Amino acid sequence: MGAWTLVASDERPRTNRLHYQAVEALDDAGIMAYVDGDVYTLWAVLGHLPTARREGLVDAFVAAAPELQPMWAEPLLDVLPPARAAAEARRMLEWHRSQWHPVRGRSQAETVELTLASYLPVAGAVAVLTEAAGSSTSTVRRSARSLLLERVARTAPAAEVLRQVEALVTRVLNEPDPVRGSFLEALGKLPVAVFGEDWVPVLARLTTVVIEARDCSESTRRSLRILAGRTLRHQTSPGLQAWAFDVYRQLVARFGAEGLAVRPFLAGLSxxxxxxxxxxxxxxxxxxxxxxxxxxxxxxxxxxxxxxxxxxxxxxxxxxxxxxxxxxxxxxxxxxxxxxxxxxxxxxxxxxxxxxxxxxx
Missing domain, CATH: 1.25.40 (Serine Threonine Protein Phosphatase 5, Tetratricopeptide repeat)
Known part of the structure; x- marks a missing residue:
């Protein structure tokens, strides 16, 4: 079965849609033969299959594997049905927490555990991530806030997403530049549908503090421009569009032409x-x-x-x-x-x- 290989943003190889349509037509045994024991190939296939078929294929993969590492299911969490993803995440969390982590690797270990926790049932996931969002370790705070927004956006109404953002912004405003930039990057990844006119005050407040900060970096400015450009491309709310244009005005006022760097002046409105x-x-x-x-x-x-x-x-x-x-x-x-x-x-x-x-x- 021929296919043109593409490389996804996470560097995992993928093939074209027509190829996976052919794979989808196979029965479970045929898919298992195609996967051939590789969990990343299984991840790519599951993403193209109806949800109802996925869990049975995962069970078949487990049954066919002579031995699996404790964290084998981590790549599959975003394509598993929610209940199965929660069960696998809980199993891996229990194993991961039982392992010894050197002090200098502890924050990385916490980040892995937060990623797993984000797939737990929503109440448990939000509780864990909310607590971690106030961690004394900046790496953990950044990861927890990003995962919290991602999880809430996936499962809660838009009003709840805004409530979480408003609560987090109060903390983010007092953070150093890398943490503020990470938060802006997380906002830029939220579904377009969660944004509305009622977001303008919190976005305006965040924008002003970010741009006026002494340590405002080009990386953070870039995240802000991406968020503004995405708003201009997809939003019809007059308030949001006015906010997005004002981002460019403030950037020029504070940094001159450097505020716009090498990206298009209106980032997406070329x-x-x-x-x-x-x-x-x-x-x-x-x-x-x-x-x-x-x-x-x-x-x-x-x-x-x-x-x-x-x-x-x-x-x-x-x-x-x-x-x-x-x-x-x-x-x-x-x-x-x-x-x-x-x-x-x-x-x-x-x-x-x-x-x-x-x-x-």
Missing amino acids: ENSLREQIAGRQPPRPPAGLLAAARTLADRGDLAGGLVAVQIAGLVAASAASAALDASWLEVVTTLRGSAHGEVAENAGDIRSRKQGEEGP
């Missing part, structure tokens, strides 16, 4: 992606909230807000059909042309000139 968004709308128009964000930033009158606003207007003008840059957008451009900051005024003038050139005499 000219091509914005053109696709506009072209896919009937009638063609910029995404919801874009005009309000540009107007708010333009009205601030500061250099950072003006630079971001003129970038937004420029992307819309370059990406949209001529009708998309209507009177409201031209009003924003006019405001920017009157900016006291030469770079903003000049760029806004270029946008207006290009627009007039497209419209002709």
